[in-house]
Amino acid sequence: xxxxxxxxxxxxxxxxxxxxxxxxxxxxxxxxxxxxxxxxxxxxxxxxxxxxxxxxxxxxxxxxxxxxxxxxxxxxxxxxxxxxxxxxxxxxxxxxxxxxxxxxxxxxxxxxxxxxxxxxxxxxxxxxxxxxxxxxxxxxxxxxxxxxxxxxxxxxxxxxxxxxxxxxxxxxxxxxxxxxxxxxxxxxxxxxxxxxxxxxxxxxxxxxxxxxxxxxxxxxxxxxxxxxxxxxxxxxxxxxxxxxxxxxxxxxxxxxxxxxxxxxxxxxxxxxxxxxxxxxxxxxxxxxxxxxxxxxxxxx
Amino acid sequence: xxxxxxxxxxxxxxxxxxxxxxxxxxxxxxxxxxxxxxxxxxxxxxxxxxxxxxxxxxxxxxxxxxxxxxxxxxxxxxxxxxxxxxxxxxxxxxxxxxxxxxxxxxxxxxxxxxxxxxxxxxxxxxxxxxxxxxxxxxxxxxxxxxxxxxxxxxxxxxxxxxxxxxxxxxxxxxxxxxxxxxxxxxxxxxxxxxxxxxxxxxxxxxxxxxxxxxxxxxxxxxxxxxxxxxxxxxxxxxxxxxxxxxxxxxxxxxxxxxxxxxxxxxxxxxxxxxxxxxxxxx
Numbered sequence: 001x002x003x004x005x006x007x008x009x010x011x012x013x014x015x016x017x018x019x020x021x022x023x024x025x026x027x028x029x030x031x032x033x034x035x036x037x038x039x040x041x042x043x044x045x046x047x048x049x050x051x052x053x054x055x056x057x058x059x060x061x062x063x064x065x066x067x068x069x070x071x072x073x074x075x076x077x078x079x080x081x082x083x084x085x086x087x088x089x090x091x092x093x094x095x096x097x098x099x100x101x102x103x104x105x106x107x108x109x110x111x112x113x114x115x116x117x118x119x120x121x122x123x124x125x126x127x128x129x130x131x132x133x134x135x136x137x138x139x140x141x142x143x144x145x146x147x148x149x150x151x152x153x154x155x156x157x158x159x160x161x162x163x164x165x166x167x168x169x170x171x172x173x174x175x176x177x178x179x180x181x182x183x184x185x186x187x188x189x190x191x192x193x194x195x196x197x198x199x200x201x202x203x204x205x206x207x208x209x210x211x212x213x214x215x216x217x218x219x220x221x222x223x224x225x226x227x228x229x230x231x232x233x234x235x236x237x238x239x240x241x242x243x244x245x246x247x248x249x250x251x252x253x254x255x256x257x258x259x260x261x262x263x264x265x266x267x268x269x270x271x272x273x274x275x276x277x278x279x280x281x282x283x284x285x286x287x288x289x290x291x292x293x294x295x296x297x298x299x300x
Numbered sequence: 301x302x303x304x305x306x307x308x309x310x311x312x313x314x315x316x317x318x319x320x321x322x323x324x325x326x327x328x329x330x331x332x333x334x335x336x337x338x339x340x341x342x343x344x345x346x347x348x349x350x351x352x353x354x355x356x357x358x359x360x361x362x363x364x365x366x367x368x369x370x371x372x373x374x375x376x377x378x379x380x381x382x383x384x385x386x387x388x389x390x391x392x393x394x395x396x397x398x399x400x401x402x403x404x405x406x407x408x409x410x411x412x413x414x415x416x417x418x419x420x421x422x423x424x425x426x427x428x429x430x431x432x433x434x435x436x437x438x439x440x441x442x443x444x445x446x447x448x449x450x451x452x453x454x455x456x457x458x459x460x461x462x463x464x465x466x467x468x469x470x471x472x473x474x475x476x477x478x479x480x481x482x483x484x485x486x487x488x489x490x491x492x493x494x495x496x497x498x499x500x501x502x503x504x505x506x507x508x509x510x511x512x513x514x515x516x517x518x519x520x521x522x523x524x525x526x527x528x529x530x531x532x533x534x535x536x537x538x539x540x541x542x543x544x545x546x547x548x549x550x551x552x553x554x555x556x557x558x559x560x561x562x563x564x565x566x567x568x569x570x571x572x573x574x575x576x577x578x579x580x581x582x
Contacts, residue, residue: 009341010310011470012309013311037471037502038310038471038498038499040494040495040498043494043498077403080402097477097509098481100400107408141502141505142473143473144473144474144477146474147445175340176338177442178444178475179445179447181340198554199346199553199554200341203341203346214443215443255545261493262493
């Protein structure tokens with residue numbers, strides 16, 4: 001089984017469109033949406049979801065008003081401004097959106113009024129889609145456990161691929177370079193970074209490629225909307241090569257792409273975009289079939 | 301007035317709106333601070349080009365053992381909610397990347413054997429951008445997992461002005477929550493696609509959970525459908541501006557320039573936003 005993580009650093013460069021298109025071109029793949037706090041892949045890969053599965057991670061503090069004396073020690077030790085005294089009742093109260101579940105308040109409470117409860121961090125779903133199974137999730141609002149939920153959906157995706165004998169897992173990554181991105185790329189056979197030819201695109205690609213080097217993962221680059229700036233596209237390609245990442249292709253800008261996406265369709269009716277996607281898939285396929293190609297790029 | 305420019309979905313144009321709005325207001329004579337809190341992918345400096353930038357390293361506290369005082373009782377390991385500290389016979393092992401800097405292990409240690417040391421996780425930058433904007437940003441070190449403490453530290457240090465514009469990170473998890481919580485008003489930048497709508501709904505849910513007033517801007521408003529417009533109307537969320545796709549704006553952006561300098565239409569939209577958000581509730 002090969003796992004390809006599609007990331008970008010900067011948001012909105014076209015990760016999800018590329019993942020959905022590659023899934024169609026591959027014919028059969030497990031897709032997994034790891035942008036769990038703004039998951040969009042399910043909008044492009046229709047199908048029927050199985051029942052939502054609860055995902056618990058971490059704990060949240062809870063104060064029993066019967067036991068609380070209102071001494072306020074809990075509030076004084078909380079470093080997340082999650083505990084204060086309710087001016088009305090004089091008793092301690094916890095803001096569950098700010099609490100990180102560290103248990104410091106429970107530790108110091110002289111009346112044992114603080115308990116910890118399991119935290120429902122989100123839900124995940126398994127969808128039967130046109131290109132194979134899609135694993136997607138929804139992180140609860142203001143939750144901080146996105147990395148753990150990403151690890152969970154990737155585990156489900158790998159299990160599905162193994163059980164069904166599917167050889168390719170396509171990972172739709174989150175933007176940025178932080179915790180959920182680490183969880184999305186760890187153990188991937190290849191990281192494909194989608195970049196756009198702007199100063200922001202160039203800047204953020206640099207950080208994502210540096211992250212791949214830190215994690216010793218082979219990286220490749222796709223330049224999206226390449227014709228919007230020939231100058232920046234060239235610079236991005238040079239930057240990729242300097243970082244030991246292969247440039248796997250470039251896609252043209254087309255104002256029709258968002259219009260098709262608005263109808264929930266991948267951009268295949270648009271000939272230049274579809275040709276670009278097809279070339280990308282052929283290159284990617286060749287790279288995955290030839291492990292030596294991957295090994296020669298990693299860990300520089 | 302602290303105005304957060306946020307989005308849910310990445311790449312909708314937060315930085316475009318935030319940097320141009322900061323410049324436009326400062327040029328009209330307002331005292332303006334711009335804070336780039338997208339610490340994983342900070343881009344504001346590419347358009348505001350701040351001068352006289354001073355850098356400071358940002359540290360978070362993590363536990364460390366004082367010499368020879370540990371009894372190996374295991375209380376620290378037991379209390380830690382993040383598996384960040386391991387108790388051995390006469391010492392502890394700390395896993396810095398798992399630590400949330402909560403201090404619970406220090407409170408749990410009867411021997412008072414634990415202290416805290418600083419661990420560098422990122423860089424804070426301050427400078428001045430034309431015309432007189434106080435510029436603040438931060439970048440998390442590549443390989444670091446948790447950006448929220450750096451975001452909170454940045455928001456803490458950045459001096460507020462009459463108008464403080466906070467460029468938010470994408471998403472609806474911890475980083476975005478920290479930013480929305482610090483703001484008086486949230487302007488959500490979206491795009492008229494199902495992706496934009498889906499993530500807008502989540503962002504609105506976050507702002508409402510935190511009790512922050514919201515308004516919206518639709519970027520590339522002609523490249524998509526009307527569902528975002530309809531949804532905003534049903535939710536009674538003020539739509540402050542629509543920016544149609546413009547080659548002129550895209551070209552300025554690609555050059556690292558502020559489009560408001562040259563595009564009259566963009567300046568008119570920014571005026572409208574300023575009028576609605578800054579002079580009373582929209």
